[in-house]
Amino acid sequence: MTRPPTVRCAIYTRKSSDEGLEQSFNSLDAQREACAAYIASQAHEGWRLTGPSYDDGGFSGGSMERPGLQRLLADLGQGRIDVVIVYKVDRLTRSLADFARIVEILDARGASFVSVTQHFNTTSSMGRLTLNVLLSFAQFEREVTGERIRDKVAASRRKGMWMGGTPPLGYDVRDRKLVVNDEEAERVRLIFERYGDLRSVKQLVADLRTRGITSKRWTTQAGGTRGGGPYGRGNLYKLLRNRVYLGEAVHKGTPYPGEHAAIVPQELWERVQAILETNRVERENRPRVAGRPLLTGLIVDDRGNMMSPSHCLKKGRRYRYYTSQAVLQHRPETAGTLTRVSAPAIEQLVEDRLCALMAGAGRRDWERLTVQEKARRLAVLVRRIEVGAERVRITLPHGDGVDPGNALRLMQRGESLIEDVDERILEIPARLKTWGGRRVIVGPDGQDLTARPRVDEALVKALARAHRWCRRLASGQVASVSDLATEAGCTKAYIRQILRLAFLAPDLVDAILRGEQPRRLTLATMLETDIPLAWNEQRRLLGFPSR
Template sequence: MVAIYTRKSGDENLVGAVTSIENQKEVCRNYIGIFKEMGWKEYPVPYDDPAESGKDLERPAMQRLLEAVKGGRVQAVVVYKLDRLTRNSKDFHGLVDLFEKHEVGLVSATEQLDTKSPQGRLMTYIMAQFAQYDRELDQERAKDFHLARARKGFWCGGLPPLGYNSKDKKLTVNEEGAKLVRRIFDLYLEFRSAARVAEELNRLGFRRPSYDTKKGRHYGGQQFDEYSVTRTLQQKIYVGKIVNSRTGMEFPSQYPAIIEPEVFDQVQKLMEEHERHERTEYCTNKNGFLLKHLPRCGKCGSALVGYVRPKKNKVYRYYRCMANVEGKPVPCDFLSIPAEKLEEMVLSRLDNVSWDRTALKLSVGEAEQHSKEKIAELEAEKKDLDVNLRKTRREIENFRLNAKDCGHIEAVQKELARLETVERELAAYIPKLEARIANQKVAGYDANSAQKVFQQVNQKLKNLPVPQQVKIIRTLVKGVKVWKDRVQLDLNELSEADLKQCLVGI
C-alpha cells in the first residue's frame, strides 16, 4: 500500500495554482498508476494538510501518517515534491531514518527521487538542504519586510493588541477596548500586582478579546490571567511606538496612542521594581547554583547542598551529599557531583521531557485533577461563606429591628458593630474567592498546547540570567533525585497558564 501525503502552506492559494491539494493528489495518483503492474496500490486513507507550514512535523495529517508508518500499514509514501513533506533538514533526516527503520520507501512524484537506492538517498538529502535554505531565505525576507513596515510606523500583522481593531493590516482604536486598557493600567497602579489585576478584571466580568480566524475558528474570550495582564502592560504601541521584535528597534507609530507616557513609564518602573524584588530572593546565590533546595541523594535520600572549592584562581562548584557531613550512622558512598554536570543533566532531562508527550500528558493530567479537587474545595468554602453572610445579615436586621426594645443599648451597638465588620469582611472576600474559582476553571490543561509552551521555555532557558533560570526551574521541578550516572525529575503539576508564566519577561 502506498500512502499519498499532500501539504499546502496557509499563505498560499489552497485551490488554485499547480500545487493545490487536489493537483498534488492527481500527480501522485498518476505516478502510482505507472507502477500498478508492480503491485502499487493507493492507501485509501487521505493524508492532507491544507494551510499548514512545513517548518516542523506538528501537523494533523503528518502525525497520522507517522502512526501508519509505525503501524506497518503502508509500504511507501509518495509526495508531489520533497518540500511538501518538510522544509526542515533535521526533521527530514529523522523521517528518512524512521522510514528506513520500518522499510517504507519515500518517493517524489516530480523529482524522480527514490530513497530505496543510494543515489536517490543522496539526491534526496541534497534537495532537503535546498528546501531548508529556501525556507530560511523566505524567513529573512519576511523579517526585512516587517522591519520596513516598522520603520514606517505600521503594525506588522498578527492579532491586534487589546484596544485596537485590525483591517487590511492597519489599526484603528476600539473605544471600548481602549477604556479597558486604561482601566488595566489604573488597576496596576493601585494593586501593583498583575495577578491581583487579573482577579479584579475577572470579578468585574471582563474578558480577553475574541477573534474569528480565517479557518473559522473562534479564538480568545477567556478570562484574564497574570500572563495576559503583564503582556498588555508591556505593549509600547499604547504610547505611540512600534517595536520590531527582530532588532528591538522602536519607531514612531502611525496609530493614536491610548495611554499617557507618564502613566506608562510609571507602570514600567513599578514592574521593574517588582522584578528586582523577586531577584533579591536569589541574590545570595553568588556562585550560581541552579538547583538550590531541589536535589536529593538517590541512594540515601539526604539533601545535596552546593559548595565551592577555590583552586588556582578558579572556583569549582559541587553538590555534596549531606549524609556524610551530618554524620549519619550509615555513611553514604555518594560523596559529591560537579555542579556543571548535574545541572546539565537536569536541563537535558527537561529538554527531553518537553518532547515526551506521555510524561507531559501525565503531569498536565495530574494538574487538572488537582485543579478539580481545588475547585470543589473552593466552591464548598464559598457555599459556607454565602450561608454565613446571609445569616449575618439576618442577625444585623434583627438587631436593628429590636434595638429600641432592648435596654442594653451599648451592648447591642457593640454587637451590631461586630456583625457589620463580619459582613464587610465576608462581602469583600467572597468576590476574591469567586475570582480564584474562575481562574481555576479557565486554566488550560491541553497537553499539546502545554508541550509547545514547554518547548519555548526550554529553548530560552540556558541563555537567561541565573536568577531567572532558578525561578523557572523551581516552577517546573518539584524535586531531583540524583545518582552518579542519572537523575530523576519530579515535575510540578503544570497547567498551560503556569508554563506561560515562565515566558513572561524572557
C-alpha cells in the same frame, strides 16, 4: 507467466499555502495526477494505488505536524503501504531531521518512497547521500524564505504597521490596522489610573476582579473565541509596559511611531512606568532564597496558562512545584491536562536537554554557573516550555548553537526537533511518575528522563582494553590469542570475550563513553551476551534505539 506480487502504493501531496486550493483543479490535483500516472506506468511490476489520498493543503514542509502526513505515517506503521509516491522530495519534507525520521519509519516497515520527478533509491547509501544533499538545499531555501519574511516584518514595524497577533485591549483590527475601541480604551485608562493609585499589581488584580474588568475577548480567523478571562499579575505587567498604548510600534525592543492612535496620555504613562521601575528595584534588592525557580516566566501548561512557582511543607521538608495560573485563579475549566509539575524534575529535564542539544553547552560548564546565571542563560536560550500530561515542548529561538549531531541523537531516542520559520521546538514524549517517594519524568519506555548519565568505569576500561588488544593482534605485535592471554595473565576465553567489544557499532561506543547506555547494560551482561557483528542486531540485542 508468473504474475508479480502486488506493491501497495500511496500518494502524498502538499502545498505550503492555501492560495488557489478552492479551484476545481489545483496544485494538489496536479501532483496527484502525475503520481497516479507514474504508478500506472509501473503496473507491470505489480504497482497498485491503494488506500485514501494523503493531502496537506496549506501546511509548511518544515514541520511534521501535518494531518495528512500523520495519517500516512500511521498507515505505514500498520504495514498498509509498500511505496510512498511524491511529486518532489520537498513535498514530503524540507527538514533534514524530519527526513531522517521518515526514512527510519520506512526502513522499519521495509517500505520506500519514490519521487516522480527525481529518481532516487533510499535503499542504497549513494541514494541517501544524494537525497541529503537535495534536502539540504530545500532546507536552505526554507531558511532563506524565513529570513526574508523576518526582514519584511522588521521593515513594516519600522513604518509603524500592525503585523498581526493577539489584538491588544483597547483596539480592534480592521483592514490590518489597529482602530481604537472607545469602550475598551476607557478600560485601559482605568487600569493605568488604578495602578497609579494602588502602586501594586497584586492589589490591582483584586480591584479589577471586584469591578468585573476582564481581558479582551476576540474572534480568530477560524471563528474561535479567545480571552475574556480575569487578569492575572503577568498579563497586567505586560499591559502596563505595552508601548502600543502610546501610539508606537515596537520591534525587538525598539519603538517606532505607529499608524494607530494613542489611548494613554504621556503623563499617565510616565507616572506608571516610574512606579513599576521603583517596585522592580525594591524586588531585586530583597534577599533571594535558595532554590529560586529557574523557569519562572517561561513555563506554561498545554492550554497556554502560565505556571507559577509554589511550594508546600510536609514533615518539615519543602517541596517545590510549578502550578497552573488557571488553578491558582480558580479557573479549573480552563486548565491544561497537567496543572502541577515537580519543579526539580522539570528544571533538570530542561537543563539536561539544553546541555545535550546546544554546541559547547556541556554539563560541567553548566554546573559551574550560579542560579542567577542559569536563569539569565535560560531566558536567552528558551522562549517557552509547554508541559502536558504526555509531552514536554521546549521552544528555542532560531540561530546558531544547535549541534546537528546532538539533535540527531535526541531524535534517535524518540524526541523530535521541529523547525519553524523563526523558532525550533524540541518535543519530548514524557509523563510524571512517582519513584521511591520522589516525582520524576519518564519517557514512553518507562526510563527516567531526568536521570543523570552514569559512566560505567569497568565497561569503559574493557572497551579500551578490547581495542588495544585488537590493534596488537592486527599489527602482528602479538602472534595469537594464546600469546596475548599469557602476556595479560588471563584465560583465552576471557580474551575472546573482551575482543568482541572491539566490534561494537561506533554510536554504541559513544553512548557508553557518555554514560547513556541502558541501565541493565553492564560489563557482566556484555560478556554473557553473544554479540553479533551486524550493528542493527547489536542495537536491538543490547537495548539501544534502532536506526
